[in-house]
Amino acid sequence: MERYILAIDQGTTSSRAILFNELGRNVAKAQQEFAQYFPNNAWVEHDPEEIWQSTLTACKQVMKFATIRAKQIAAIGITNQRETTVLWDRETGKPLYHAIVWQDRRTTDFCAELKARDPNIEATIYSKTGLLLDPYFSASKLSWLLDHIEGAREKAKQGKLAFGTIDSFLLYRFTRGKNHLTDITNASRTMLCNLKTLQWDEDLLKLFNIPRSVLPEIRDNCFDFGMVAKEIFGIEIPITGMAGDQQAASIGQACFHQGMVKSTFGTGCFVMVHTGNNIIHSKNRLLTTIMSRIEGKTTYALEGSIFIAGAAVKWLRDKLGIIREARETEVIARSISSTQGVYLVPAFTGLGAPYWRPEARGAIVGITRDTGKAEIVRAVLEAVGYQTRDLFSAISQDGCYTNNMFRVDGGMVENNWLLQFLADILNINIERPVCIETTALGAAYLAGLQIGYFSSFEQIERLWQKDATFNPKMANNEREILYQGWQNAVQQICL
Numbered sequence: 001m002e003r004y005i006l007a008i009d010q011g012t013t014s015s016r017a018i019l020f021n022e023l024g025r026n027v028a029k030a031q032q033e034f035a036q037y038f039p040n041n042a043w044v045e046h047d048p049e050e051i052w053q054s055t056l057t058a059c060k061q062v063m064k065f066a067t068i069r070a071k072q073i074a075a076i077g078i079t080n081q082r083e084t085t086v087l088w089d090r091e092t093g094k095p096l097y098h099a100i101v102w103q104d105r106r107t108t109d110f111c112a113e114l115k116a117r118d119p120n121i122e123a124t125i126y127s128k129t130g131l132l133l134d135p136y137f138s139a140s141k142l143s144w145l146l147d148h149i150e151g152a153r154e155k156a157k158q159g160k161l162a163f164g165t166i167d168s169f170l171l172y173r174f175t176r177g178k179n180h181l182t183d184i185t186n187a188s189r190t191m192l193c194n195l196k197t198l199q200w201d202e203d204l205l206k207l208f209n210i211p212r213s214v215l216p217e218i219r220d221n222c223f224d225f226g227m228v229a230k231e232i233f234g235i236e237i238p239i240t241g242m243a244g245d246q247q248a249a250s251i252g253q254a255c256f257h258q259g260m261v262k263s264t265f266g267t268g269c270f271v272m273v274h275t276g277n278n279i280i281h282s283k284n285r286l287l288t289t290i291m292s293r294i295e296g297k298t299t300y301a302l303e304g305s306i307f308i309a310g311a312a313v314k315w316l317r318d319k320l321g322i323i324r325e326a327r328e329t330e331v332i333a334r335s336i337s338s339t340q341g342v343y344l345v346p347a348f349t350g351l352g353a354p355y356w357r358p359e360a361r362g363a364i365v366g367i368t369r370d371t372g373k374a375e376i377v378r379a380v381l382e383a384v385g386y387q388t389r390d391l392f393s394a395i396s397q398d399g400c401y402t403n404n405m406f407r408v409d410g411g412m413v414e415n416n417w418l419l420q421f422l423a424d425i426l427n428i429n430i431e432r433p434v435c436i437e438t439t440a441l442g443a444a445y446l447a448g449l450q451i452g453y454f455s456s457f458e459q460i461e462r463l464w465q466k467d468a469t470f471n472p473k474m475a476n477n478e479r480e481i482l483y484q485g486w487q488n489a490v491q492q493i494c495l
Contacts, residue, residue, distance in 0.1 A: 002021070002072065003072050003073070003074040003453075004019045004020060004021055004027060004066075004068065004072055004073055004074065005019070005020045005073070005074060005075055005076070005077060005444040005447050005448050005453060006018075006019055006059065006062070006073045006075075006076045006077070006237075006444075007019075007020060007076075007077045007078075007079070007440035007441065007443040007444040007447070008055060008058075008059065008076060008077070008078045008079070008170070008440075008443065009079050009080075009245070009248075009437070009439050009440040009443065010051060010055055010078070010079070010080040010081060010166050010167075010170060011080075011081055011245065011266065011267065011439075012081045012084075012101065012102070012103075012266070012267040012268075012311075013033055013034070013036065013267055013311075013314065014031050014032060014033040014034065014054070015031070015032050015034065015051060015054040015055040015057075015058050016029060016030065016031045016032075016058055016437075016440060017029070017030050017031075017055070017058035017059040017061070017062040018030075018062065018437055018440040018441075018444070019062055019063075019066050019068070019073075020440075020441060020444040020448075022453065022454075023463060024435065024441060024444070024445070024454075024460070024463040024464075025435070026435055026437060026441075027066050028062050028065040028066035029062060029065075029437070030057075030058040030059075030061035030062040030065060031058060032054035032055075032057050032058045032061075033054070034046065034047070034050040034051060034054045035047065035050060037098060040106070042104070042105035042106065042108070042349060042350070043104055043105070043106050044100075044101040044103040044104040044349065045098035045099060045100060045101060045104070046084065046098060046099040046101055047098055047099070048086050048088070048095040048098070048099050048169060049095065051099070051166065051169075051170075052169075052170070052173050055170060056232070059233070060233075063233075070233040070234055070235045070237065071235050073233075073237050074448070074451060074453055075237065075238050075239070075240040075241070075447040075448065075450065075451050075453065076174075076228065076237055076238070076239045076240070076241075076447060077239075077240070077241035077242065077243075077248075077440075077442075077443030077444050077445075077446050077447030077448075078167050078170055078171065078239060078241070078242045078443060079167075079242070079243055079244065079245050079248035079439050079440065079442060079443035080165065080166035080167045080170070080186070080244065080245060081101070081102060081166055081245060081267075082102060082165060082185075082186055082189045082244040082245060082246065083102035083136060083137055083138050083141075083165065083189050083190070084099050084100065084101045084102050084138075084165060084166050085099060085100045085138045085141035085142050085145065085163070085165065086099045086163070086164055086165070086166065086168075086169045087142065087145045087146070087149070087152065087161055087162070087163050087214070088161065088162050088164075088169065088172070089155075089160065089161060089162075090159070090160055090161060090162045090177065090180075091160070091177075093172060093173060093176075093177055095169075096145070096149050096152060096161070097145055097148075097149055099166070099169075100141040100144070100145065102136060103268075103307055103311075103349040104135065104141065104349070105135050105349055105350055105358050105359075106135065106141075106144060107135040107140035107141060107143070107144050108135050108350075108358045108359060110135075110140050110143070110144065111133050111134060111135055111140055111358070114133060114207070115133060121133065121207075124203075125191065125204070126281065126288075127281070128194050128195065128196075128201055128203070128204065129188070129191050129192075129193060129194065129195060129201070129204070130188070130195050130279070130281070130287055130288025130289055131189070131191050131287055131288075131289075132285065132287070132356055133191075134356055134358060135350075135358050136305070136307075136352070136358075137189060137190060137191040138165060138189065138190035138191060138192070139190055139191035139192050139204065139208045139210070140191075140208065142163050142190075142208070142210055142214075143208045143209060143210060146209070146210065153211075156211045156213065156214050157211055157213070159213045161213075161214050162180050162214055162216070163210075163214040163215060163216070164180070164182060164216055165182060165186045165189070165190070165244075167182055167183065167186050167242050167244070168180065168181065168182040168186070168216045171225055171226060171239060171242070174226070174228045174229065174232065174239060175226040175227065175228070175229060175239075176229040178226060179225060179226035180216045180217065181216050181217050181218075181219050181223075181225055181226070182216040182217070182218060182219070182242070183218070183219055183220065183221050183223070183242040183243055183244075183293075184198055184218055184219070184220060184221065184290050184292075184293045184298070185221060185243045185244040185247040185248075185289070185290050185291075185292065185293075186242070186243070186244045187200075187216075187218045187290075188289050188290040189244060189289065191204065191208075192204050192205060192208070192210065192215070193218065195279055195288065195290070195300075196279070198218065198290075198293070198298065199218065200212065200215055200218070219242075220293045220294055220295070220296070221241060221242060221243045221247075221292050221293055221294055221446050222240065222241055222294050222295070222446050222447075222449050222450040223240065223241075223242075223450065224238060224240055224450065225238075225239040225240065225242060226238075226239055227239070238451070239447070240446075240447040240448075240450035240451055241443055241444070241445070241446030241447030241448070241449070241450055242443070242446070243292065243442060243443060243446055245264070245266075245270075245439045246264060246270040246272055246303065246439075247272070247289075247290070247291055247292060247301075247442070248438075248439045248440075248441075248442030248443045248446070249262060249264045249270075249272075249409055249410075249438045249439040249442055250262050250272050250274070250291060250292075250301070250442065251292065251441075251442030251443075251445050251446060251460075252409070252435070252437075252438030252439060252440070252441035252442030252443075252444075252445065253407045253409060253433065253438050253442075253464070254457075254460055254461045254463075254464040255272070255274050255407065256274070256457045256460075256461065257274060257276075258274050258275060258276035258278075259273065259274065259400070260273070260274045260407075261273045261274075261395070261406040261407070262406065262407045262408070262409065262438075263388060263406060263407075263408050263409075264408075264409050264410040264438070264439060265309050265310060265384065265408060265409070265410040265411070265412035265413055265418075266309065266310050266410040266411055266412065266439075267308075267309065267310050267311045267314075268305065268306050268307050268308060268309050268310075268311065268352075269305075269306035269309035269384060269387060269388060269410075270303060270304070270305055270306070271303065271304045271388065271391045271392070271395065271406075272289075272291070272301045272302070272303045273301060273302050273303075273395055273400045274291055274299065274301055275291075275299075275300045275301055275302055275400060276299060276300070277298070277299060277300070278300060279300050280300070280302060280398065280400060282302055282394065282398050283397065283398060284354050284393075284394035284395075284397050284398055285353060285354040285355075285356055285394065286302045286303060286304050286353055286354065286391070286394050286395065286398065287302065287303045287304070287305065287353065288300065288301075288302060288303075289301050289302075289303050294446075294449070302395060302398060302400055303353075304352075304353040304354065304390075304391030304394060304395065305352040305353050306352050306353070306384075306387045306388070306391070307346075307347075307348070307349050307350065307351070307352045308346035308347070308348050308349065308362075309346075309384045309387070309412060310326070310410070310411060310412050311346075311348070312344070312346040312348070312380045312383065312384075313326050313329055313380060313381075313412070314326075315346075315348070315380075316329070316376075316377060316380060320376075322373045322376070322377065323377065326411070326412075326415075327414070327415075328377075329377050329380070329381055329415065329418075330415045330416065330417045330418070332373070332374050332377040332378065333374075333377060333378040333381050333417045333418075333421075334417055335374055336374045336375065336378060338378075339366075339375045339378050339379045339382065340366075340368070340370060340371070340375060341366040341368075341485065342364065342365070342366045342367060342371055342375045342376065342379045343364070343365045343366055343379055343382070343383070343386075343485060343486055343489035344362070344363075344364050344365075344376065344379040344380050344382075344383050345362055345363050345364075345365065345383065345489050345490055345492075345493055346362050346380070346383050346387075347360040347361050347362045347363070347493055348361070348362045351490070351493075351494070353390070353391060353394065354390055354391065354393075354394045355390075355490070355494065357494055360493050360494055361493065362493075363489070363492065363493045364376065364379070365488075365489040365492055366485075366489070381415070381417070381418050381421065382421060382425075382482075382486075383486075384412065384418060384422070385418070385421045385422050385424075385425040385426070386425065386482075386483060386486035388422060388425075388426065389425050389426055389483060389486075392426055392428070405428065405429045405430075405431060406428060406429075406430065406431070407431045407432075407433065408422070408430055408431070408432055409432075409433060409436045409437075409438040409439070410436065410438075410439070411436070413432050413436050414436065416468075416470075419432060419468075419470045420470050420473070422470070423470040423471055423472045423473075424472050424473060424474035424479060425474070425479060425482065425483065426472070427472045427474075427476075427479065428472065429469055429470070429471050429472070430469065430470040430471075431466055431468075431469055432466070432467045432468045432469075432470070433464060433465060433466060433467055434465040434466070434467045435465070436467075445460050
């Protein structure tokens with residue numbers, strides 16, 4: 001009987017379940033979108049119950065699509081949107097409030113107040129966690145929940161509440177409340193975990209007024225996290241791998257060596273460069289984060305986070321109605337020779353690295369009477385390239401990028417025009433793998449490593465396959481003129 005690894009990829013706009021075989025090949029996939037809630041300006045929420053149901057549905061569908069039984073699943077790996085914050089009742093498992101999404105900016109003033117109170121606080125936080133004091137991360141979100149839900153702080157003190165990022169919430173549900181755990185990569189994105197001790201930091205818990213009792217226990221990425229309750233799929237299945245989405249994508253891309261770089265182009269865009277065993281603190285406002293911890297060995301990374309990439313394409317579809325599906329953007333971008341000086345700065349929820357301007361808002365710059373649908377669509381795609389160049393400039397200045405190749409993945413990389421523009425604007429060779437579902441693949445590899453389904457990183461490296469390479473073709477002067485126009489556009493919204 002052939003057996004598979006089931007990877008759950010719980011993302012910002014959808015939940016996916018993918019079955020992988022022993023060659024790391026995608027056997028079947030199911031995907032369920034769920035609602036996005038915007039109750040106030042710059043607030044972004046999800047309903048955790050919808051996330052749970054969409055995850056269950058996707059898992060059951062993928063088994064049906066592949067015509068396999070649950071007993072053929074050797075193990076489950078979970079990867080997830082990071083930083084998104086859930087607070088729930090330990091006894092019932094019911095959330096007390098919507099999940100506050102990583103894109104949410106409601107704690108901007110709170111973070112600013114902390115900085116005003118102590119000018120050295122951000123440096124202290126960065127030295128401990130590798131993160132900047134920003135609403136992006138979980139700590140201020142959790143503090144907000146405890147302060148704004150009636151009775152939450154008292155219940156938390158009594159040990160009646162549990163906090164988790166989405167990985168922890170799903171694990172709690174799958175195990176029917178038996179296991180309240182997280183992995184080290186998700187923990188490292190909360191702004192509560194110390195990069196050196198790899199444990200929750202008491203000083204930071206005090207700073208954000210968060211009781212230790214609500215936090216999950218921290219584990220390695222490969223670990224026996226618990227068994228899926230029998231009543232869910234009709235059989236107990238071990239959950240043996242967990243990682244935040246960007247770290248999982250790095251595993252899926254076989255970025256196991258110092259200096260290797262990958263970028264995932266999904267709802268947002270996230271560039272990670274492997275820094276080996278070294279905790280490197282950026283001088284250019286990049287984040288220091290855990291890459292992985294397996295069998296007690298910790299590796300680190302520098303990361304640049306772009307909040308809006310594919311989300312801007314979704315905005316074109318759902319809010320402007322100028323496309324019906326994402327694939328149209330490639331044809332439209334090719335239909336014109338340039339945007340005629342139009343730039344879209346997608347600061348819908350502020351600007352991430354290297355600017356870190358949570359108060360910034362989006363703008364379209366350079367519009368004339370000739371500007372139409374095609375220019376705006378192409379400007380959305382070009383913005384992904386410009387933002388990525390911002391990150392590569394910072395990485396290069398930090399001395400962490402030493403070759404001329406980087407690997408890309410995520411839903412947006414099906415767009416060949418976009419990848420050619422990336423190669424051109426970065427002046428770098430771009431590699432796209434055969435399997436672009438590398439986030440889910442990384443979760444599958446982690447789960448499989450724990451049970452011996454996959455033997456080693458060396459085996460995973462051999463399984464990686466290249467689909468295409470995109471080489472830069474743009475003239476240097478054209479590249480620099482375009483990028484200078486982008487920088488000017490950003491300056492207009494950051495004044």
